[in-house]
Amino acid sequence: MDMSQAYIQAVRERATNARIVFDRFHVQRLAHDALDEVRRDQMRKLVGTEEGKAIKKTRWALHKNP
Numbered sequence: 709m710d711m712s713q714a715y716i717q718a719v720r721e722r723a724t725n726a727r728i729v730f731d732r733f734h735v736q737r738l739a740h741d742a743l744d745e746v747r748r749d750q751m752r753k754l755v756g757t758e759e760g761k762a763i764k765k766t767r768w769a770l771h772k773n774p
Contacts, residue, residue: 710734740771 709715711734719726747767754760 711738743770 711730716728719728750763751760
């Protein structure tokens with residue numbers, strides 16, 4: 709299901725024995741957003757360094773499925 713609190717609440721109220729499972733798209737989206745946030749934070753901290761240059765332009769490589 710969608711990760712909306714409204715959906716979760718409705719299932720908990722109406723189908724008390726149901727197992728709640730979130731759909732892959734929404735879970736992946738959260739993981740990708742978190743990865744982007746960490747990568748951007750690292751870029752801000754390492755701007756102008758060799759490590760910063762190594763991280764630059766890695767966004768799509770990090771998100772890609774090898």
